[in-house]
Amino acid sequence: xxxxxxxxxxxxxxxxxxxxxxxxxxxxxxxxxxxxxxxxxxxxxxxxxxxxxxxxxxxxxxxxxxxxxxxxxxxxxxxxxxxxxxxxxxxxxxxxxxxxxxxxxxxxxxxxxxxxxxxxxxxxxxxxxxxxxxxxxxxxxxxxxxxxxxxxxxxxxxxxxxxxxxxxxxxxxxxxxxxxxxxxxxxxxxxxxxxxxxxxxxxxxxxxxxxxxxxxxxxxxxxxxxxxxxxxxxxxxxxxxxxxxxxxxxxxxxxxxxxxxxxxxxxxxxxxxxxxxxxxxxxxxxxxxxxxxxxxxxxxxxxxxxxxxxxxxxxxxxxxxxxxxxxxxxxxxxxxxxxxxxxxxxxxxxxxxxxxxxxxxxxxxxxx
Ligand code: ADP
Numbered sequence: 001x002x003x004x005x006x007x008x009x010x011x012x013x014x015x016x017x018x019x020x021x022x023x024x025x026x027x028x029x030x031x032x033x034x035x036x037x038x039x040x041x042x043x044x045x046x047x048x049x050x051x052x053x054x055x056x057x058x059x060x061x062x063x064x065x066x067x068x069x070x071x072x073x074x075x076x077x078x079x080x081x082x083x084x085x086x087x088x089x090x091x092x093x094x095x096x097x098x099x100x101x102x103x104x105x106x107x108x109x110x111x112x113x114x115x116x117x118x119x120x121x122x123x124x125x126x127x128x129x130x131x132x133x134x135x136x137x138x139x140x141x142x143x144x145x146x147x148x149x150x151x152x153x154x155x156x157x158x159x160x161x162x163x164x165x166x167x168x169x170x171x172x173x174x175x176x177x178x179x180x181x182x183x184x185x186x187x188x189x190x191x192x193x194x195x196x197x198x199x200x201x202x203x204x205x206x207x208x209x210x211x212x213x214x215x216x217x218x219x220x221x222x223x224x225x226x227x228x229x230x231x232x233x234x235x236x237x238x239x240x241x242x243x244x245x246x247x248x249x250x251x252x253x254x255x256x257x258x259x260x261x262x263x264x265x266x267x268x269x270x271x272x273x274x275x276x277x278x279x280x281x282x283x284x285x286x287x288x289x290x291x292x293x294x295x296x297x298x299x300x301x302x303x304x305x306x307x308x309x310x311x312x313x314x315x316x317x318x319x320x321x322x323x324x325x326x327x328x329x330x331x332x333x334x335x336x337x338x339x340x341x342x343x344x345x346x347x348x349x350x351x352x353x354x355x356x357x358x359x360x361x362x363x364x365x366x367x368x
Contacts, residue, residue, distance in 0.1 A: 037110075039128040040117075041070040045086065048125070057132055059103035074128065075101040076112070085128055088112045097137070100130060109137045140208075148205040151198045158195050162188065193328070200332040203263075204315055207339045214257040214343060218367045221261055221293070222251055225284065228266045232273060240279045248287035254364040256344040261364070264340050267333040268297050268360050274326050275358070276301035292346070292363040299359075304352040312350070313338040321354070337362075 016022065031038055037054030041047055047065050050073070055062045058074055065073045076085045077099045088098055099107040110130045117125040165188050167173065169181060176184070206212040229243055236243055254261075272282045280300040287294055304312065308319040318331040341348040341362045352358035 037128075037130045037132075039070060039074060039085075039130075040125065041086075041128070042125045043123065045070050045126075047073050054130070057102070057108070057130075058100065070126075070128065074130075077101055077107060085112065086114055086126055088114050109133045144205050144208045147201050148209065151201040151205065154198050155195070155202070158191060158198065161191050162195070165191065197330055200330055200336065203336045204332055207336065212339075212343075214260055214340075216255050216257050216344065218253040219256055219258045219261060220251070220253050221258075221265075221295075221364070222247060222286070224258060224262055225265060225286065225295075228262065228269055229284070232266075232269050235270075236273050236282070239273065239276060241273055241276050241282060242280075243282045243284065245284045246286070248285070251286055251293055252288060252366040254293050255367045256346075256364055257340075260340045260344065264337045264362065265295070265297075267337050271333065272297055272299035272301065272358070272360075274329070275299065275322055280357075288366070289363065291366055291368075293366055294361060294363045297360045298357065300357040303354040303356055303358055304350070305354055309352075313348075 031049060031051045034051060035053055037057045038049070038051040039047055039054050040049035046067055047070050048067075050060065050062045050065045052062075054074075055065065058065075060073055070086065071084050074085050076083050076088060079097055083098075085100075097109050098112055100110040100112070101107045109132070111133050112128065112130040114126055114128045116123045117127055165184050168176060169184050169188075203212075225245065225247075229245060232243070269282070269284075276282065276299050282300075283296070283298045285296040285298075302321050302325055304319055305321060308317070311317045312319070313334050314331075315335040316331040317334075318329055322329060338348050341364075345365050346363045348360065348362040350358060350360045
């Protein structure tokens with residue numbers, strides 16, 4: 001019982017409220033009326049409580065559900081296969097969707113939280129709370145469809161603008177003055193930026209819909225690194241940034257899709273230039289570590305605020321300092337980078353200190 005008595009209740013009123021029965025009645029009413037589905041199971045995983053929302057969502061009468069195994073009342077299926085509701089992790093990792101199966105065998109996507117009831121040191125049961133997320137999933141789907149369709153539609157005209165401008169520059173339509181050439185170059189540059197942005201959007205939508213199929217093969221990443229670095233040199237030069245490559249010993253071929261490696265490395269390198277200070281440095285270090293080849297990419301740039309660490313790989317996320325130093329970014333690159341690295345069986349991580357610099361690291365499985 002709480003020590004402090006509520007000021008607005010008389011001692012008699014408080015006594016009535018505080019009796020065990022009335023507390024139980026209040027708890028029952030709360031459980032019954034919360035909007036989320038709630039199931040309570042005992043030590044033997046039998047349902048001992050089911051609230052109205054849960055009964056309605058699962059299609060059971062509460063009296064009929066009590067005493068049954070929780071896995072029979074609330075079976076959980078995954079996109080592929082099934083699992084026990086008691087094994088659903090507390091935070092659903094990645095893009096895995098859990099479905100709850102109703103009594104009539106239809107199913108709905110659900111956000112599920114399962115926690116153990118502990119008395120003393122003993123687990124005496126579990127409490128399961130869930131919510132129907134059909135609407136969220138539909139909205140997510142429409143968003144992905146919109147991004148996929150619009151980026152596809154935008155890509156084609158941008159491609160033809162690029163070709164036409166290049167033909168103009170090459171003099172295919174007659175002589176072009178230097179002044180006009182300069183303007184065309186600027187338009188081309190902006191067009192390139194748009195093509196890059198649309199490419200990022202397409203990648204994100206492909207990842208979302210699971211339509212990305214990698215083509216892994218034995219890959220020598222050294223020439224790809226050299227090519228990306230020489231392509232990035234003009235931008236680095238504009239900011240007077242020195243790029244140092246250190247390849248340690250013989251690097252064994254890795255097993256991944258070379259196109260994806262290109263995207264990952266090119267994205268990180270572009271960031272290291274974009275978020276660097278004038279006169280800064282970039283160090284690339286490639287080395288063998290056990291059964292993996294590791295790449296470290298270190299810059300001396302603006303750094304990442306510690307408050308942004310947790311969200312850095314989320315789509316559209318940009319730290320405040322990055323936004324101030326470069327207003328053009330989309331916050332999509334690192335999301336794609338992480339998905340690709342994890343998809344080829346690698347890990348990606350970073351350290352950073354504000355105004356000192358950032359180091360990104362990722363690894364790749366060597367060909368066995
Ligand atoms: P974008 O560069 O388009 O904003 P990214 O997904 O590539 O998108 O990066 C997300 C955010 O991560 C950036 O906006 C920036 O805040 C931070 N970031 C990434 N790389 C670096 C870096 N090398 N130095 C400082 N901040 C970085």
